[in-house]
Amino acid sequence: MGRLSATAVKAAKEPGRYGDGDGLYLVVTPSGSKSWVCRVQKNGKRRDIGLGSVKKVPLALARERAIKTRMQVEVGIDPVLDRRKEAGIPTFREAVLQVFAENKTTWKNQKHRAQWLSTLERYAFPVIGDLSIGELDGHHARDVVAPIWLEKPETARRVRQRIGSVVDWAIGKGYRALPLPLAAMDKSLPKIKTKPVHHAALPYAEVPKFFAFLQSGESIGRLAFSALILTAARSGEIRGATWDEIDFENALWTIPAERMKAGREHVIPLSPQALSIFQKAARFREARSPLVFPGQRAAKPLSDMTLTKICRDAQIDAVPHGFRSSFRDWVAEETTFDGDIAEMALAHAIGNKVEAAYRRGNLLEKRRIMMNSWGIYCDN
Template identity: 80%
Template sequence: MGRLSATAVKAAKEPGRYGDGDGLYLVISSKGGKSWVCRIQKNGRRRDIGLGSAKTVSLVLARQRAGKARMQVEAGLDPIAERRKEAGIPTFREAALKVYAENEATWKNRKHRGQWLATLESYAFPVIGDISIADLDGHHVREVIAPIWLPKQETARRVRQRISAVVDWSIGKGYRNLPLPVAAMDKSLPKVKSKSVHHAALPYVEVPAFVAYLRSGNSLGRLAFVGLILTAARSGEIRCATWDEVDLDNALWTIPATRMKAGREHVVPLSQPALDIFIRAHKYRELRSNLVFPGLRTGKPLSDMTLTKICRDAGIAAVPHGFRSSFRDWVAEETEFDGDIAEMALAHAIASKVEAAYRRGNLLEKRRVLMDAWGTYCIPKKQTDEMRPDSL
């Protein structure tokens, strides 16, 4: 039997705590507000759990809620988290799965789709998966990030970014009001030396010699690699090119928006050396595939590893994507071409006003002149004359 009565609860006015027994207290604030609190202690840890206002929660109901909370704690459950579940507020794990389900179809990169959920399953769910999304705070996220902050900084950054995305989604759904205190959380983590992450690139002065090396042998991988360099394309763009994208008569390669990183169609004017690559690729054309550079497996393109292995076999400290940087450096240091033209040749976004101005002019022709110059730089005429007829 509790020590309090309904009459005593109603009559109490002085600020303070009034114990009913078994950890249940009536708390009266300095302003006269009355609320119920259940104090629970387990494994040396004491915790006060709010049970509601005395205006709406009777003494009998407060005792029932206190008893339920004690049983949940004994069972290893979090009473507040359980209450959130009952109210329809998801845990972080449940919220993350919903965010993934809603966005999966919009993520074009298959690797990103797989990694997005996998990183949360590996690092976040074991620590914060069962915490209500409404209760998740900076110190919770820090517990996830801290162990991998120094040894796996890039992974830690991506996990933090994905946790923040789930929190932002929950704000939009009305499950919580505030975002994570990211700035404060970052300051609590050890400082690391900041360094720019770049794709290893070959100095542009060495590109012609590497192209000559590629053309000294016959393989579909080498042919695709030369095409990648001459068009300043990304690996996935050249490897997955299809014949319906290529207009040999007008020397144009139109990459659809669905295959572009920025989600916008990109038209590549083909220099004569680049056009020759696509013409020579006809010898590899197969009825079973519409791919310009088919891989060994039916219907599959060349693998990214095929191009990477070519770099390794050549003994150069560069990766396929790095040749875009080689192209950009060449434009900046060896030519008078406008930097914005080079950025558009790389399918990078530029200021909308600048882009609009170029589009009013003859943008494609400006880029064609640029790509012709790059093609001539990569494959000088004297080098072409020295190459054997059946070379790439």
């Protein structure tokens, strides 16, 4: 060691590597910039580790850093990771655990809480767990989801979204400046072929496309189906809706107890999208009928077969009632809304104390926020 001198370092102009001995190199780039690199080898793998710019790191300090780097590698310590820890910038794994710790108390849905962390542990940690959150880029995220993109598209999409959430957290903490270019990453992945649905409930990921289909025409049947999706109501509740149940001023739909399966009055906060559907339905209002969605005979409600036929016309293997499951799955998988609030939206029995609070407290407003989010999602 000691082939170079301070004078030789200053005089070096020709691009290339200048060895000092024991793996320490002075690197001169074509632009004239100079930096130090320590070349190490462990278990047959060779690696170059940067030690800093010549402007900030003189020769003596570069030698000290090279010695420390070789010692760390020899005992199994990654010098780069160790340096990042000293700088205070967490690895992706550390960032995930911090995000999880900060948010887990707000994720009341146990399934969502468990899946959020387990999917990242299984698919992301082996690939990018030790990468600095500040250096994570789109191609790193792509390397995580690419192996499961076609085999497990729904899981891949969730992992991708959760990686993006962790990066957004890092931006807020000041660990990085830019988000991941997820749109460009998506375009670089194979196109997922749409598979036919063979179950009664349409996957929530396909609901916006079906909702767009409904909006491509305007009829009583399509309006009723749109209202069914946006309110997560049962088919019978929609088809039997009357104008005196709709409060346009306060954006509420109050279904009396006698029309509810559980025999209890049910109040549904109407999102802007749902309110718009009821306003459109008013154009078809029959003076002789109190029904919001009358059938061919104004005195009788719309037939359930009318809604079923719409599913067939759209070539989806689902039934109207299945959209309640689509809504519930969306709440569990895509949001942090409390599961009890979702059950209230579906008019499921959840206990007297909670029910009383829902009727008198602010849970109705929480449901309004949830239904507004669902309306935005469907109308995307």
